[in-house]
Amino acid sequence: GQNIDQPTEMTATEGAIVQINCTYQTSGFNGLFWYQQHAGEAPTFLSYNVLDGLEEKGRFSSFLSRSKGYSYLLLKELQMKDSASYLCALEGGSYIPTFGRGTSLIVHP
């Protein structure tokens, strides 16, 4: 199986940095996705990590450590529009992702 754990909810202040963690137990996977989902909307792709290390895309970065069974999404210079759910998903051997339950991030002024 691919048990995926994320915190249910996090809060942060506008302008700050927040790290959303994702831990998993699996025998193997192709890569790890992060998606963003605003309330009432569909998830949208943020990042995909295959190799260990940090991938940076503007204000958002994603990190993967296969040996530790751990990933995180780092959001810098938080804006109010970053309030959303963030979904971690593992891509298995059949290329079908398995999703975590998501982390609801609330950014306040």
Next chain:
Amino acid sequence: DVKVTQSSRYLVKRTGEKVFLECVQDMDHENMFWYRQDPGLGLRLIYFSYDVKMKEKGDIPEGYSVSREKKERFSLILESASTNQTSMYLCATLRENYGYTFGSGTRLTVV
């Protein structure tokens, strides 16, 4: 950009009705999926399809069926809608190593 279009944004149906949720994609992707999303439960896979006329059960297929007569269209069917099928339904296509592109979702309420 891949476009995945779900025909209805909001639907209200009565218990026992047969419900069709339609999904159309315009990028010739072979893989299409139906998920439902519920608070606290996340995204759960109902059915998926790798090709025309081909279907595979996901994690929660009970009470649902699907149809893929053409490559671009993947329909989810609730044979006899029940109140526990009230949910957000999301269609998606998948490109290997690039992840999902989701439709805008259909919020179905069964009364």
